[in-house]
Amino acid sequence: MFLKISRFTIFCLFIAFLFVSMSRQVDAHVFVVEESPASNSVSEESPSEVLIQFSGKVDKSFSMKVFDQNNQEILTKSATISDDQKTISIQIPALPNGHYQVQYYVISSNDGHTIEGSYLFQVKWKVQPSTNAENMKEDTTGGGVGKLEEAGNEADVITVPSAIEDKIDKNYFEIFNYSAKAIYYFGLLLLLGWLMIWQVIKSYSFELKKKFLFYGMIFQFLHLIGLVAFLLVQMNIFSAHGISFEFDFPLDTNFGKLWIVSLVLSLIGFLSLFKNQWLDSIWILLIGLTKSLNGHTQEFEPSLLLVGLNSIHILASAFWVAGLVFILLFWRKQQLYVKSFIPIFSKGALISIVLLSISGSMISYFYLPDREALLTDWGFMLLAKIVIVLGVLILGAIIRKRMKRGRLADLKSLIKLDFIFMVLLVIIVSILTSLNPLP
Structure with missing residues (x-):
């Protein structure tokens, strides 16, 4: 037996x-289809908006924020979602030279599962515009997206001192x-x-x-x-x-x-x-x-x-x-x-x-x-x-x-x-x- x-x-x-x-x-599960500006892209002028498109519908309650290299949140207009609920976007002001981080968090409309992520893009003007301090919020996270370290005119290096704290908070939430x-x-x-x-x-x-x-x-x-x-x-x-x-x-x-x-x-x-x-x-x-x-x-x-x-x-x-x-x-x-x-x-x-x-x-x-x-x-x-x-x-x-x-x-x-x-x-x-x- x-x-x-x-x-x-x-x-x-x-x-x-x-x-x-x-x-x-399979391609039915909701995931990111397009990011604009693209991840790790370098733009010679400031984008007017940040846009993220998903493969399926997401809930109207979502979060999308942009931070500069000093971890200051950029003041943006209210985020919007497309009629088909697959694309979210926010209008942003003219940005000075620097690295920027986009953070987003959405919920799938079908199963309630969350999709979250972040990515970096860089603005590198040919002619540097004046910085408008009113477009910045105070740093409220206690860390930083990254500090810019210049070596001559070469590429910039980004460090993330608050990554460990963010990961710990996320682990507690997951538990x-x-x-x-x-x-x-x-x-x-x-x-x-x-x-x-x-x-x-x-x-x-x-x-x-x-x-x-x-x-x-x-x-x-x-x-x-x-x-x-x-x-x-x-x-x-x-x-x-x-x-x-x-x-x-x-x-x-x-x-x-x-x-x-x-x-x-x-x-x-x-x-x-x-x-x-x-x-x-x-x-x-x-x-x-x-x-x-x-x-x-x-x-x-x-x-x-x-x-x-x-x-x-x-x-x-x-x-x-x-x-x-x-x-x-x-x-x-x-x-x-x-x-x-x-x-x-x-x-x-x-x-x-x-x-x-x-x-x-x-x-x-x-x-x-x-x-x-x-x-x-x-x-x-x-x-x-x-x-x-x-x-x-x-x-x-x-x-x-x-x-x-x-x-x-x-x-x-x-x-x-x-x-x-x-x-x-x-x-x-x-x-x-x-x-x-x-x-």
Whole structure:
């Protein structure tokens, strides 16, 4: 039996490798198409505007600023966005000779993912105009884009003394962002899986069911807290980058609308869940579909297939996650019921891992632009996920082997290890969904 499962493991990994090796170019995810002035360009006169064009629609709330080589912000007119919401621009005054840095921050209208960056350009007048100090704001960052060091009439050198501080601030923000997403995913998967398991344990003791429903309420609150926390993190992102928060944000984006739908469904769940099998099933499908629509699936083709695959991925993960938590929570006081549940869970978990392997491989195929993308942060996280899934498959084979021999008492330590793998996977997914698959 172990040999059969090992062969199945190798087959799943081979399918995953096949999808990765056959990856092809995709161009649906939002990225920068054009910058004007161009990055690292040298202009013999001052540009009248700074313009950045993207491959897809971005939200109307965005930030774009220009700094001189002393890190003073250039006073500009209000930023504008084109009618098709693909191009942002700002009008700038006549600039004296020097290096300038453009900083921009936008949000994809479809999936809420952020696109941020900066680049340098140089103004080198043939005839130097007079400098207008009124066009400069005070340095409020405590650092500098760069100081100009001239060596005769040769090229200028730029240093960035504030880069380390900016990187530290960004790392802190990323930790908060990933933590909020992890809470959300744990709450989502636990609640969805808990509803599935509820249909299995309805014949168990009254005491167990009462405790089960209590945990179900906790997972509902965890799901709701995760939703609100992640939304608040998004708001902090925007304000931290100089984007003014308006009442209609984020309702004017698909990302925002879907999050509002998720919040409404979460609140409805407090009134309707664990009371009717059909209502539970409908709620599971709706919340799963809403989550699947809100992410990278809207930025890649074929989006309909990706939504379906992502829904399968979420539901399969939910049963596995909730099953592990159920076993660990009730092992000590309800061991007889847990032991009767383990064979059911083992079969369901095997099916879940099969679905996770197939759907995950196909999703990666559509997301990967080429094999070089595996060298990006997104690619490294994907490879880490594959390694852990391999560990889960091997561990699952060992658990099933011991079950066949009737050694259920020896399973708790293995299930704890499986739980650790699950936690690592959820954390990785929280990071993975925040990263851009494109290099």
